[in-house]
Structures are given as C-alpha cells and as structure tokens.
Amino acid sequence: MKGIYRNQKSTETTVESQRGAGQNGMVASAVREATEVGTEILRQGGNAMDALVAVQFALSVVELFNTGIGSNGFIIYYDNHKKETRVIEGHSQAPKAVTKDMFIKEDGSVMDYFHRSTHPTAVAIPGTIKAMDTALKKYGTMPLDKVIEPAVQLAENGFRVNWQWDQAIEILKVRMGDEAKKFFIPEGIPRVEGEWVKNKDLAKTLRLIQRDGIDALYDGEIGEAIVRTLQEQGGLMTMEDLREYQVKIEKPVTGSYKGYEIAAPAPPSGGGITLIQMLKILESFNLEKYEKTSWQKYYLLAETMRLSFSDKLAYMSDPAFQAIPEKGLLHPEYIKERQNMINWISRNPDIDFGDPWKYEGVESSNAEVKAFKTGGETTHFTAVDKWGNVAACTSSIEHVMGSGIMVPGYGFLLNNDLTDFYPEPNHINSIESGKSPVSTKTPTIVFKEGKPVLTVGSPGGPTIIASVAQMIINIMDYHMDLKDAIEEPRIYNSTGPFIWWEEGMDEQAKIKLEDMGFEFLERAKPIGNVQAILIDQEEGKLYGAADSSRPGAAIGL
Template identity: 65%
Template structure:
C-alpha cells in the first residue's frame, strides 16, 4: 500500500520566510505574526528575554489552540553577562484538592483518554505567564506593557486564519466547549484558511495584564473568572491554588555530546534527561559513517529511543515527590551498558528500563515502565540578541485545544495538563495534590567551548525528544545547514514496534527495518516542529530556521 503524506506543502514564499541570517539578533517561532513581533522588540533595543515574552503573548493570539494565558511551559535562558544558564519552571501544578483516583470510574477502571482530556478536573494551574513574569523581572529590560501591547492589538484588530487553524478546527472541533466554539466556529460555521478572525475578549484580557501586571491572572479578576468557569463544570481548582503558584528559577541540567555541552531542564521535565541519554547512547557509534537517510541511522535512532524512553517512563517524576536517579541515568558506564542492547540483528525484544540506581551506590530495585497517553501539541520559539543572550521556550495547552474550555469573556483556553500523569494510582508519575506531571518539553541550548552554538526545541508531546535529538545530530554529526537539518525526514519510536515517520524515508530503508521487526503506519506525518538558531561566532552571523510543518518563520536582525 502506498503511504499517505499529511504534511502541508509550503509555497515558495512561505519557504523563504523560514530561513534567515542576522548579525544583531534572531527570532524563530511557529507563526509568522509572532516572529515579526519578537523581531520588532529586538530592533527597538530589547534583549532576548524581552523578545521571547513578546512572542509568547503573540502566540497566545495567533496559536491560541496550542498556547496562551492558560498554558504552561519551560524556559531556558543563557545570560551572556554572567555566563550562566537558568531554567524557569513554569510547568503546571495540580490543585490542592486533586484526588489521585480522579481519572478512574466507579469500578476503578481508567476513564477513556478523550473524556479525561475535556474534563474540568484535568486543568492544571497554568504557569507560563508566571514564568514570563519571573523571566522579565530577572533578565528583561523592557516594561511589561510594551511587550503585551502588540499582542493585544493583534487580537483586537484581527488577522487572517492560516492553514494550521483550518486543519486544527477541522480535525478537533469535537473537543470544543460552547464558549470556544464562538471563536473557532462562529454561528456554527468553522473558520477556514483566509477568514478574518478577531478575539476582542482576549484583547481585553491582555490589557488587564498590561495595566495590572501578571498578578491579575493569579489573584485578580482573571483568576476569579478561571475559578468560576471551572466550578461550573465540576473543576477543583481554587483561588488559593492560583495565588500560591510559583515559577522557580532552577539550574539547567548539563550533559555532553561529542565535546559539546548541552543545557536542558531537569525533572519534573523528563525530556531533558531523555535527550541527554539518547544522545549519550548514540555517541558510542560513528553516526557519520552512515548516510543521513540510511536504514542504519534510523535503526540506531529507533533502538536508542526505546532505551531512553523506557527509562523516562520508569523513573521520571516530580522531584518533590520521588527521588530520581539523575546521576545514574546520565552515568557514562550506565549508558554504555544500555548501549549494548543494540545488537544490529533486530528490534531487540529484551529492551526494557535499566537499573540506574546501582550506578549511584543504591541497591534499590529497578523501576516499572508504565505507558500512558499524553497530549501531542505544543509550540516552541527561540531568540538570540545582539549581546549574546539566548532564550528558548516550549509552552503548551497540553493537547491541541487544551481542555476545550474557554474562559467566557476572556478569550483563552485552559490546559489539560493533568492528563500527563499516569491515571492509575501509586505509580511514580501518578497524580497527587500540588504535584507537577512529567513533561517531555525540552528547550535546549548547545555550547561549544563555553559559548552558545545552537538553540532549538519542538512541540510534539512524546515525539519532542526525538525531533530535537535528530536535528542536533544532523548539525553536529553531519554538518548540515540548519534549515536542511530541520527538514531532513525524522522518525519516532517508543516502546512498541511501530515507527512514526515523515515523508521522504526510502522504501528500501522501510523494508529493511520491517525485516528487523519494526512496523510502519501507512500514513506519513509531521513529527514535531523545530525552531532553531545556529550561532557562527567566527563570522558573527546568526542562522535561524523554522520548520515547514507550521506557518512559522525566522527573522534576522541586521545593523542599520
């Protein structure tokens, strides 16, 4: 059977927007209007943190189904002055009244995922706005109002619906609550590409934040509206939950790959550790010996993913609730032991989680792999400024359209982040009050000789780590141009035999992997949506690129 490709084919004009160079700054995001707003902030003297925040506010307008005021996420920031890389943890948190069995029915069986995902009890305390507020106070230079106003104007005056809106509404309109339908399906008619859309309720909300600060989301009238909306639909969040939320600044986890240093978020972010593990496993092979489109490369990637992801499923959790063997998971000898599972004969049926505890002096037994469904869409954006500061953020409503619950009169969706917990009780990632679920988000900065060389990230839920790892290897192992590295076809494999793949992988390679025990869907699909910036310090040039799988762009800033 011929395989079907679902990837949008960008026009020549769209492709031209997705690659850029600059000497005094760079912005890359998944929607062109948001990239333009971030670039304007850089041109007006703002730094990377200022521009990143402006992009987040704008994406909450033009990519409202993936991120926004009700979203959560992680932010990685490199401060050129202090040479320090920090993580701002704006991930969601469970309300104090959460019940570890709230996604079980009366018989103790797990409620179907769709039902969980549109339940008001799936909404976590949103953190991305708090993270932006903390980031701006710590690293920013521009007033908050100046960074919110462009997004407010965009929401008020409106913009053209792009093809991503068209596809999302067509596929996922059944997730929408009555209030959300007013925006996405006015008078019962779905918006389509080319339609003009305004979100005056969101413009009002942004101006409240502009005038009263981000605190208005956590203590003021927006907070009141969130709680009132959730209570009417059986939610459990309270005003105290919102008021008590904090977005701490944390140290980045640092790993290495072929002489490069890599900065990622740590737990409860599971994506960072998984990325470092995956790259560590690949480091034991001369990847460049094999063509980037060879079955050998795809085989190594698929087996390395299975090794890293089985450990992620077994050991990742909120560190306030469980001890996590980070030292053992990243131990070179442990990774060498895991690497031996790749036998070049077949999809190794013996692959399971390992036991990293013994590599940090503990006799604890190995963990238990628990596979659970997660949301699959998010957004990533990144900025580098003229002074050498670098900012990267991955933020999300969790599932596309989040919970489907839009706050009446305020124009934004609420997340369904609590579906990122394992629904069964008593697992390391089971739901509990005031706990953060494991996240796959992995905004990343790569360093060479102490200087930032590359920053990137991707949406895609469980596929995020796979996308980021492959683009890193395409650049560092194969020496690809940044745009080519992003467009090179990617795969994703978890614990099962089924490999997800993008258009462009050869039939011979697919047939060979099938012989080795892997399976492929008949439908090709975009895997992730990588936004990246590559820094050429010798020439003083920044190279930016946006993935073709969304209507994004990269815009470079040049000295005038």
C-alpha cells in the same frame, strides 16, 4: 568549529523558505506574526528575553489552540554577561483538591482519554505567564506592559487566519466546549484560512495584565473567571491554588556530545536527561559513518529511543515527590550497559528499562513501566540578541485545544495538563496534590568551548525529545544547513510496537528495518515542529529556520 557552519545558506527570509540570516538578532517561531513581533522588540533595543516574552503573548493570540494564558512552559536562558544558563520553570501543578483515583471509574476501570481530557478536572494550575513575568523581571530590559502591547494590537485589530487553524478546527472541533465553538465556529461556520479574525475578549484579558500585572491572573479578575468557569462545570481549582503557585529558577541538566555541551530542563521535564542519555548512547557509534538516509542510522535511532524512553517512563517524576536517579541514568557504565543492548541483528525484544540506581549507590527501586498517553501539541520559539543572550521556550495547553474549555468573556482556552499524569494510583507519575506531571518539553542550548552555537526545540508531546536529538545529530554529525536539518525526515519510536515516520524517509531503509522486526505506522505523519537558531561565533552571524509543518518564520536583523 567550521564544520557545523560550512553549509549554512544565507537565504533572505521569505514565507516560502522560512529562513533567516542576520548579525544583530534573530527570532524564530511557529507563526509568522509572532516572529515579527519578537523581531520588532529586538529592533527597538530589547534583548532576547524581552523578545521571547513578546512572542509568547503574540502566540497567545495567533496560536491560542496550542498555547496562551492558560498554558504551562519551560524557558531556558543564557545570560552572556554572566556566562550562565538557567531554566525558568513555569510547569503546571495539580490543584490541592485532586485525588489519586480521580480518573478511575466506580468499576475500577480508567476513564477514556477523551472524557478525562475534556473535563474541567483535567485543568492544571497554569504557569507560563508567571514564568514569563519572572524571567522578564530578572533578565529582560522592558516592562511587561510594553512587550504585551503588540499582542493586544493583534487581538484588537485582527490578523489573517492561517492554514493551521483550518486543520485544528476541522480535526478537533469535537473537543471544543460551547464557548470555544462560538469563537472558532461562529454561527456554525468554521473559521478558514485568509479570514480576518479579532479576539476582543482576549484583548480585554491582555489589557488587564497590562494594567494590573500578573496579579490579574493569579490573584485577580482573570483568575476569578477561571475558577468560576471550572467550578461551575465541576472542576477543582481554587483561587488559593493560583495564589500559591511559584515559579522556579534552576540550573539546567547538562551533558556532552562529541565536544559540545548540551543544556536543557531537568525534571519534572524528562526532556533534558532523556535527550542527553540518547546522545550519549549514540556517541560511540559515530553516526557520521553512515549515510543520513541509511538503515544503520535509523536502526541506531530507533533502538536508542526504545532504551531511553523506557527509562524515562520508569524513572521520571516530579523530584519534589519522587527520587530520580539522574546521575545513574547518565553514568558512563550505565550508558555502556544500554549500548550493549543494541545487537545489530534485530529489534531487540529484551529492551526494557534498566537499573541506574546501582550507580547512585542505592538498591534498585524496581519501578514498573506503564506507558501513559500524552497530548500531541505545543509550540516552541526562540530568540538571540546582538549582545549574545539566548532565550528559548516550549509552552503548551497540552492537547491541541487543551481541555476545550474557553473562559467566557476572556478569550482563552484552558489546559488539560492533568492528563499527563498516569491515571492509576501508585505509579511514579500518578496525580497528587501540588505535584507537576512529567513533561517532555526540551528547549535546548548547545555550547562549544563555553559559547552558545545552537538553540533548538520542538512541540510534539512524546516526540519532542526525538525531534531535538535528530536536529542535533543533523547539525553536529552531518553538518547540514539549518533549514535542511529541520526538514530531514524524522522518526519516533518509544516502547510501543510502531515507528512513526515522516514523508521522505528512505524506502529501502524502511524495508530493511521491517525485515529486522520493526513495524511502521501505515502512513507518514509530521513529527514535531522545530524552531532553531545557529550562532556562528567565528563570523558573528546568526542563521534561523522554522519548520514547514506550521506557518512559521525566522527573521534576522
């Protein structure tokens, strides 16, 4: 056990270090103000779930272009008293009125991504807020109105815009509808870092939830405003869609890696199964034999990602609509088959999805792999309390700025989650009434001998699973300090020809992989934004860290 803790640095939390250390609680998120809100809830005697819900509402104010009232998400929670882990699924669903060919033009071609992702027909039924309410009632100790109050204060009294706003507004102003432009670019002048901003409309929305509970959203004034906004612009959602939305509480998918147990969401998130499959493929290669900057490590990561992500694209769906070979994908014999595709000679041109169905005792489904475009951004946050409970959530409005549609008078953006479906009919992930699109959200808890030792997650659309896997490897195989593990350059490689890479990747390793047939994006780019907490069960200490790719913080008590 000492191995994963030995290099941890107990640096006092600062904006520069984005580190936290404590013994009585820890919160980490992508925005410092939200982390402070969660920490204050812990300080007031709240537990990890109380803090997590408070952070979600705070992020709805200070990071509203990535999450909020119109978002979807997955929560994972470890109850230390009951010694059980559950996933609270607040994933989005398609409204009843959708059709399988709704993103197909009259000539039979697929609508371009920009058009279909900024149209009101792209908006799915949001689930995060109902999931938060459900989780709070089951696992929390504080009432909803109390954990919302800090977010109300941020919206009413204001906060300083951080540099992330500058980037989001400058790059994605083209996605904004007129109402969003009024808020983000008032009188034609973009909001900039350091500006003091208030969101009175969002404060009103939060006050309505405080007063009426989540019925204000799913059967009341806020929901009526959403439906009215969408239908006026040609959208499909109805109040019936909102009223009938249900949150699920389920067991996580679990697997092992070098004596540690991994717990993460099951489908319709493809994250958990794919993460565990990646780790199982890598396990017998003993990555620790190779330097963390070596070409061998990056080669194994790249080929493993190709193997796992091709399977994800072939087999992941909403389990209410499609059978998924969960056991087959993680079966030891199937893992060996996938490992044998790694030849150490080149980028293996024969890598494609396999046939896990034979390990389920049924014939192959002969699924057809068709890559689909997903949004790039989300947010992740996590909390641990003094009683040993662990909570983590990844929530999103899909693309940065979501659909670009802001609800007039209510101050929040709507998602474009239906673009996570494959646009053509008859695909395993095609859109259907009441169906949830495949997600890559992977809030994860790692256990040793039944006790939680690490909670980790990331935004980043299709790159999320890769970021979480590399974090686990950095901690478990390379025994890195938590913050150093987050900052270690990551890669992402799917079924396409190019490897995405982060600044700082070893140049010689990159050259070697190019010689082996891999191609790299021309420029480095940030991959994900990891938030993590390491739990030292031996010493009773907590270490938290936030990723420098956003203005986040980790604060311990």
